[in-house]
Amino acid sequence: MSLARVIASWSAKREIVERRVLPARAARHADWPDWLDGRVRATLAARGIERPFSHQAEAWAALRAGRDVVVATPTASGKSLCYHVPVLDALARDPAARALYLYPTKALARDQIEDVRALAGGIADARIGVAVFDGDTPADERRAVRGRAHIVATNPDMLHSGILPHHDRWAGFLAGLRYLVVDELHTYRGVFGSQVANVLRRLRRVAGFHGAAPRLVAASATIANPGELAAGVLGGAQPPLVVSESGAPSGERVFLVYNPPVVDSALGVRASYLKCAERVARDLAAAGVKTLVFARTRQAVEILVRYLRDHGAAHARGYRAGYLPDRRREVERSLRAGEAPCVVATSALELGIDIGGLDAVVIAGWPGSRAATWQRAGRAGRRGAPSAVVLVVSSEPLDQYVAAEPEYLFGRSPEHARVDPDNLAILLPHIKCAAFELPFAQEESFGPLGADALRAALALLAERGVLHEDRGRFHWIGESYPASQVALRGPLDQNFVVIERATGTVIAEVDRPDAPLYLHPSAIYQLEGRTFQVARLDWEARKAYVDAVDSDHYTDAIDYRKVRVLEVLGEAAAAAWGEVHVSWKVVGFKKIKYHTHENIGYGEVALPEQEMQTRAAWFEAQEGTPPDVALGAAYALHHVAALLLMCDPHDLARVVEDGRRIYLYDKYPGGTGLCERLFEERAQVAARARALVAACACVDGCPSCIGAGRRGKLAVAELLAAFEQAFGGTASALAS
Amino acid sequence: MMQEDLLTELRRRIAEMQRAAPVRPQARARLEVTLSACDSSVPPPEPLDPRLAAALDADGADLVRARIVDTETTGLAGGTGTLAFLIGVGFWEGGVLRVEQLLLRAPGDEAELLARLDRLLAGAGVLVTFNGRSFDVPLLRTRYLMNRMSAAALERPHLDLLPPARRLFRGRALDCRLQTLEWLILHRRRQHAVDVPGAEIPGRYQSYLRTGDPAGLQAVAEHNRRDVVSTAVLLGDLLRRLGQPLEWAEDAWELLAAAQTWSCAGDPTRADAALARGLELARSPPARRCLLRARARLARRRGDGSLARALWERYRDEFPDENLGFVETAKLCEHKLRDLSAALRAAEAAPRPGDELAHRIARLRRRTQALRVH
DSSP states (O other): OOHHHHHHHTTTOTTEEEEEEEOOBOOOBOOOOTTSOHHHHHHHHHTTOOSOBHHHHHHHHHHHTTOOEEEOOOTTSSHHHHHHHHHHHHHHHOTTOEEEEEOSSHHHHHHHHHHHHHHHHTSTTOOOOEEEOSTTSOHHHHHHHHHHOSEEEEOHHHIIIIIGGGGGGGHHHHHTEEEEEEOSGGGSOHHHHHHHHHHHHHHHHHHHHTTOOOEEEEEOOSOSOHHHHHHHHHOOSSOOEEEOOOOSOBOOEEEEEEOOOEEETTTTEEOOHHHHHHHHHHHHHHTTOOEEEEESSHHHHHHHHHHHHHTTOTTOEEEOBTBOHHHHHHHHHHHHHTOOSEEEEOGGGTSSOOOOOBSEEEEESOOSSHHHHHHHHTTBOOTTOOEEEEEEOOSSHHHHHHHHOTHHHHTSOOOOOOOOTTOHHHHHHHHHHHHHHSOBOTTOOBTTBOHHHHHHHHHHHHHTTSEEEETTEEEEOOSSOGGGGOOBTBOOOOOEEEEETTTOOEEEEEOGGGHHHHHSTTOEEEETTEEEEEEEEETTTTEEEEEEEOOSEEEEEEEEEEEEEEEEEEEETTEEEEEEEEEEEEEEEEEEETTTOOEEEEEEOOOOOEEEEEEEEEEEOOTTOOHHHHHHHHHHHHHHHHHHTTOOGGGEEEEEETTTEEEEEESSTTOOSHHHHHHHTHHHHHHHHHHHHHHOOSSSOOTTTTOTTOOOHHHHHHHHHHHHHHTTOOOTTOOO | OOHHHHHHHHHHHHHHHHHHSOOOOOOOOOOOOOOEEEETTSOOOOOOOHHHHHHTTOTTOOGGGEEEEEEEESOSSOSTTOOEEEEEEEEEETTEEEEEEEEOSSGGGHHHHHHHHHHHHTTOSEEEESSIIIIIHHHHHHHHHHTTOOOGGGOSOEEESHHHHHHHTTTSOOOOOHHHHHHHTSOOOOOTTTSOOGGGHHHHHHHHHHHOOTHHHHHHHHHHHHHHHHHHHHHHHHHHHHHSHHHHOOSHHHHHHHHHHHHHTTOHHHHHHHHHHHHHHOOSHHHHHHHHHHHHHHHHHTTOHHHHHHHHHHHHHHOTTOSHHHHHHHHIIIIISOOHHHHHHHHHTOSSOOHHHHHHHHHHHHHHHHHHHO
C-alpha cells in the first residue's frame, strides 16, 4: 500500500483537524562554475550529482567573491555541499590550504566528518587529511592532527580552551586557514551563541596574526532571521550573504494535524497522544512507508518503541541521546539502507545527521516552536517524491492551541534567534582570553565592537590589574589561564552511566541534569522497548545500577524548585535584583501503567538537592493577586525579557512564589549579566509585555501572550500596567 | 547592547574603580636589580664523553661552551599569554661562572629581550636546564614565534638535568624539585627568610608592572640567579655520578642509573661493572630485583649465557614467589644454552600457574620427548 493510500484511508477520520498540501517544487539547477577544479567535479559526478542546485552555485559564487555566507535552506536540500565544494576546491589546488569545521557538539563533529572524509578521499591526486580535534583526541594524536590534517573538525569549547590559547602550536594550520565552516548555526543563540560569537572574533584575530583571513560559511536551520543571527555570530566586517532560496526539488508534502479524540466528553479528556502517534506510525510502517517519529522526550521515545513492538512492528528502533555511539551508528545505517521501516527519535535526529530521505514524519507532540516543527518536518521527502507529515498534538494547552489555530504554525514565520556578543558579562572574559592570545594593538577593534568601546573595555581590565598597558598596547599579565575560567555553556558535568548489574556492562548514558529524573532509585529506565529498574544510584561515582525487569509501568519523576534571595544588589518600587540560590530536587515519582496510562502508585525518593547560585530579577505583585494572573504576567515578562535582552527564552527561567513574587533568573551559574539589565529596563519590559498582551489577536489568552491554557488577558494586562506604573513608565495608554 | 550604551557603561565602571582605588604614583623608581654576577666557587665541568651526551639525549653537546638557562614566568599554565619576564643565563668565562639576567622591563620590550637572549646564546655548545625540555625551552620558542622572530638560538643540543636526576635519586624519597636537590644532594641551603617561594613570583612581577616599583623583584632575581648556579653545580655533580659511578655513586639506585646510561651509551663493560657494584651494595628487595634483572639481561645481550643463567638463578632463589626467575632461566636454557631438560625443570618449578607458563611447559615437554625419540 502506498503512502497515498494510507493517507486516503484516514480521510474519514475526524481526528484530522487540519490538512494542508505544500505544493511540489521543481528543481532549479545551475551550471558548474568554470573555476571548479576538475577533480572535485569528478568526485561529485561519481556521487551521481550532475549539476548543482541554484542555491549551491549562489553560495559558491559569493564565497569566491570573498563574502561570508549563511545558507538557510530547508533540511535535506544539499546544504553541506555549499561549503564542502569550495573547501575541497581550495584544498585540492593548494596543499598549504586548511579548513576548520565547527560543530556544536563532539558527537555531531564525529558524525559529520565521515561524510567530509569520504568526499575528500575521492579526489584524485590530492591527499587531503581529515581529522577530529576534541577532548577525546588522544594526546599522542594531537600533534599529528595539527601538523598533517587539512580539514579539522572541532567544537566551540575546544576551539575556545584547547586551540586558541595555544595557537602557536597551530601556526602552520592557521597560516593556511581559508575557510571556517559553522554548521548548525541556529544552535548558537542566546547566551551560548553570544559566547561562540566572541570565540569567533578571537579566531579571526589569531588567524590574522598568522597571516590568514578565512571566509566564514554557516549553515542554519529555518529561522526567521538567519542573516541577523549570522551577522552577530560570525561577526565579519561585511554582513554575510543569506542564501535561503532552495533550488532542490521537493515533492508534494501533505501536512496533517491530528488531534486525539475526546474519550470523556464530560471531562474533556482526550485519548493519549502517544497511543495515537503510535497508531499513525504503525499504519504507515505496515504499508512499507519509511517513517520517522519524533518524540519530545527520551522517555516518550522508549514508550513509543515499546508500543510499536507490542503491536507487531518488531523492527521499530529508537534513537536518542544516551544511546552508546555504536548503537546510534547502527540505527543511522539501517535508516539509510531502508531496513528499519520505523524509527522513533528525539531532536537528536533533527540536527544534520545523514539518514537519507523519508516518506513520512510523525511528530508526536508540539515540539515547542515553529522552527523546530519545520526542521523536523523537513526530514520528510526524498528525491522529489510525495511525502507526509503528521503532527499529533497532546492534550497540553499549547498543543491544543495549535490544533485550534493552525495558522499559528502555518501563517507565521519561524521564531527569531538572537545573540548579544557585546553583553559585558560575556564580552569582558573573552577580551581577557583574546589578550592572552595576542596583545591588543593600538588601533584594533574586536569584531564589530568599535575601537572606542574596545579601548574602554581594555582600560577597565587594566584597572583591574589583569592587563597592562605599555605604549598603547595591552598585554595579559595575569597568572591564570583565562580560557579555563570561561565555560561556554555553563558547567558541562560528566554524564551518568547506566550499568546492568547482571552483566556489568554500560547500556546507556544520561546527562547530569537529567539524571535525577530518570535514574532515581526504583525508576524504570527504558531502552529500545526493554525495561530496567534502577537498583542503586551512586551519585558520587555517577553510576546507576539497573536490573532488567518485565515492568507493566514506567515512572515519572516529581520535582520541586525553590528560589532564595542571598543578596539584594539593587532595589526599587516593586522590583529588585540580586544574587539568588536556586535549588531543585526530585522528591518522588508516579508509576504510570503502559497502554492505559493509569496512575498506579507513588513513591518517594531522597536525592541530593541540585543547587545553583545565579542572579535574578524579581517583581512584586499586589497582595491578593490571583496566582493565575501572576503566572500569566510571568509568562509574558519572560518572553518579552528574552526579546529585549537578545537572549534565548531558555537562557532564563521563571518561578512564581507565594502567588505574587515573579522571579526571572539566569540559567547560567553565576549569571551572565541578563538580570541586572532586566532590572534596569524593567519599565520597558513591563510596558512591552503589557502591549503584547493587549495587542494579541487571540480571544482570551494564547501561547503568544499569557501562555497556553490560561484565561484572563485583561487581568494580566492590568497587573503588567501596574508594574509599568510602579517602575516609572507611562501606563497611561492602558489598552482596554 | 548598543555600542553607545556599552561605552557609557564601561566608562561608569572605570570611574567607579578609580574612585575606589586612589590614583597611584606614576613615577617609576629606578630599577635597581642586580643583573650580572660571578661565582668562582663553581668549577667548569669536565668535557663530556660524546657517547654519554648521546645517551642523555644531548647529542653533540659541548660542555665547554655550555649555557645554563632558567626562566621566571608570569604563570605556569603555558599558552601564548605566559611571558618569561626574567631569563637567567649562566656560562663559564676564565674558569668563573657568570650569570647574566635579562629582565623584561615592560611587556612591549619582549623583542628586545629576545634579541639580547640571542646574543647570550650565540655560540652555545649546549643548553643546560632543569626541566627545560617541557617548560622553559618550549615557552621561549613560543615567545620568539609571538614576536615573529627566529628561534634558531634554541636549536642546539639540550641537556635537561631533570630526567637523569629522577633516575639517579629514585632510591631516596624526595621530590625532584631543584630546591630539594640543592638541599639534600648538593647540601647548599637557601635562606628561607630571603628566598621567594615560586608561587609568589608571578604576583611580584604583576605588582612591579602595576606600581613601577622594582623592590619586590630583587628577591626574584636572586632566586633566579640561585637556580642558575644550582643547575651549574648539579650539572657537575650528576655527570660525576653517572660518569664515574664506582667512585661517586652513593647507593645502588645510582649505580643502576649509571649502568643504564652507559648501556645506552654503548659501553656494556662499564655498565656491568656498575651493576656488579650495585649488587654488592643493594639490600632492599626492590633494588635487588631491578639490579638482578638489569644485569642478567645485559649479560645475555653481551653473549655471556652462563653469567646470565647464574643471575636468573639468583633471582629465582631470592624471589621464589615470582615466576620471572624460573621463566627467564627456562628461556635462557632453551634458546641460548640449548639445555632443554634444565629449561623444563625450571619451568615446572615456577610457583604461579598460568596459560603462558602451561604453554611453555607443554612445548618443552614435546621438544624433550622428540629428542628422546630421535
